[in-house]
Amino acid sequence: MTSRLRLNPDFDDAAHTVPVSLSERHPGTPHTALPAAILAGETQVTGTTGESGKEETRANPLGVCDMFRVGIGPSSSHTVGPMRAGLHFATLLAARAPGARITSLRVDLFGSLAATGRGHNTDRAVLLGLSGYSPENVSIAVVDGMEAAIDSSGTLTVPGFEPTPFVRERDIIFRPRDILPYHVNALTLRAWAGEELLAEHTYYSVGGGFVMEELGDPAEPRVAPLATEEQADAAQTAVPYPFFTAARLLELCSETGMRISELALANETALRPQPAVIAHMDRVHAVMDEAIKAGIATEGTLPGGLRVKRRAPGLARELEEKTAAGHRADQLEALGWVNLFALAINEENAAGHRIVTAPTNGAAGVVPAVLTYYERFVPGATREGMYNFLLAGAAIGGIIKTNASIAGAEVGCQGEVGSASAMAAAGFAEALGGTPAQVENAAEIAMEHSLGLTCDPVGGLVQIPCIERNAMAAVKSINAAYIALWGDGSHTVSFDTVVETMRQTGMDMLSKYKETSEGGLAVNVVEC
Known part of the structure; x- marks a missing residue:
């Protein structure tokens, strides 16, 4: 049964x-x-x-x-989600046991969180959350120094409590062969006061930084989302144009005469004031831009042991020198800038720095690379076009997440970079004035040609093949948008069909190709 x-x-x-x-x-x-x-x-x-x-x-x-949220690298499912879980548990402890003397804490990581947790800094992320930090606002200095601070003091301090004795090697348990029923990305947190168990809670990081918590009897569990207060308030209001498939989205656009971005904005402003929506998009845009600049400005080698050299600074110098010298570029040389933007962001992500989940961290470079290309290279680009890009891209990403998955641990990289490519293609087509049918077609083309991508990160790090793959996907997104705009929006394979195909392909994919680092490049590339 x-x-x-x-x-x-x-x-x-x-x-x-x-x-x-x-x-x-x-x-x-x-x-x-x-x-x-x-x-x-x-x-x-x-x-x-x-x-x-x-x-x-x-x-x-x-x-x-929902689909674009500020966080830290290198992974939305393995870093941002566990950090949110740790912060929730710290808040839970403060509510359930105020004034108690916590004598011990234990972190159990299951499945994919354990298999690639060290390379994805999952352990550090949980400790940051337990220490009261959120992925949206934590300083990078705190992130980089967290493990050393705990090791030197031998303690971890949950806000509102005295320091608790904590030894990472003893109190964080990696259990890659143990898969909990609901999801492959699971963690259980426990706290004791002597022999008394103060709290025990299980969380599931389901991709894109989204987290579910387990409620009730573990043998017959119920799950609920971790939501911010603002999200909880928004959940009390029904949007005017609900859609969960691209087919329904297109129907609504036809019935109302709205573009996809207009309809998406109408839904957003039913849940929260329009200035709040605009402010969110402005911050997302600013963090994307800051990550590109930081990636271009930072030389050196990425952490983790693979000795991957940052390439964005060198590529930026080459492109800028050619521009300054009046170099006559061929028509495709602008794609060098697209590659630069994607590489810069994903190198920042690999370093554990601040980026935007778009829709995940492992795929964080695709959407901003295409968006920045639009802003810098498309004549007549506007700030309104930027907003339309993000709104349409999020609508497509929401359809994917609702009907399939954006988590590499569930469906492979087709769910991460493939989804990001579909979102970027849709956003770009929307910003260029595409009809709803053309925007849907752009998303379909990008996703169709991402089917089957595996998630097999070398060394469990979000570096090889992840960084280059974002650059390749960004270029593909632009091409997909132009192919769609050259037509009238009519096409044989619908976006809903390709999303369901992606889901089925992910289910058929062996687990060793789904963010476990037990197959593919992860075992065929020798770590030096």
């Missing part, structure tokens, strides 16, 4: 169940509560009745405030 996870006890279990594993999922509909859909918040829709005659519960589609 198939085990299934219940959501909220107030929901109708028959209509609102979440499969234990991604392999059991079906494509999302407005009334299928998949993990990604829950993360945007289930919303009671007053006056709407389904076949049962009962008031229905539906999820709001994921949008720009």
Whole structure:
């Protein structure tokens, strides 16, 4: 008998169940509560009745405030998510056991979090969260010094408590062969006061920095999203144009006469004030730009032992020298800048520095590389075009996450770089004035030609092949957008079909090709 996870006890279990594993999922509909859909918040829709005659519960589609979030590298699922889990556990402890004397803490990492956790700095991320830091605001100096500070003092300080004795080698347990029922990326945190267990909580990092927490009996668990207060408030409001497939998105655009970015903005501003939406996009844009500049300015070798040299500074000098000398470029030489932007961001990500999940950290360079190309090389580019780019890209990313996955540990790199490429292609086509059909076609082309990509990082690091792969995908995104814009939007393979194909391909892919570093390049490239 198939085990299934219940959501909220107030929901109708028959209509609102979440499969234990991604392999059991079906494509999302407005009334299928998949993990990604829950993360945007289930919303009671007053006056709407389904076949049962009962008031229905539906999820709001994921949008720009969900799909683009500021964090630190090198991984959204293995760094940002675990850090959020650690911070949540610290808050939980403060609420449950104020004034207690924590005598010991234990961190158990399961599945892919354990398999590539050291290379992805998962252990450090959890410690940062337990120490009260968030991925959005932690300083890079704190990130770089966290492990040394704990090792030198022999303690970890949870906010509101006295320092707790902590030895990383003893108190962080890596369990790569143990897979918890709900998701391959799991961690359990425990705290004791002497023999008394103060708290124990299990979390699932499901990709893109999204985190689920396990509630109730572990033998028959229920899951719920970790949401910020702002997200929880937004979840109480139904958006005017709910969509969970590209087909429905196109229908709504046809019915309303709106472009994809206009419809997405209407949904966003139903949940939060428009100035807040604009401010979020402005910050996302600023962090992307800062990461590019930092990557170009920073020389040296990336951490982790592979001795990968940063290439962005050298490429930047070469491109700038050619420009200054009045070099007559061929028509494709502008792509050198696209490659530069992607390399710069992904080298910053590999160093554990601040970037934007877009939709993940491992794929963080694709969207900003194409967006920066639009701003610097497309005549007539505007700030409104930048906003439209992000809104349309997020709409496409939300469809992918709701119906398949953006996690390399679930579906391989096709879910990470493939999704980013689809988002960038859609955003670029939107910024260039594409019709909804052309934008959907651009996303489909980019995703179709990313099918089958494996996630086999050498040494468990987000460096080889990840950094170059972002550059390749950024160029592909631009090409996909132009191919779509040369047509009228009509095409044989729909975006929904290619997303479902990606999901099925990911389910058929051996686990050694899904962020475990046990196959592919990870075992065929000799680490020096």
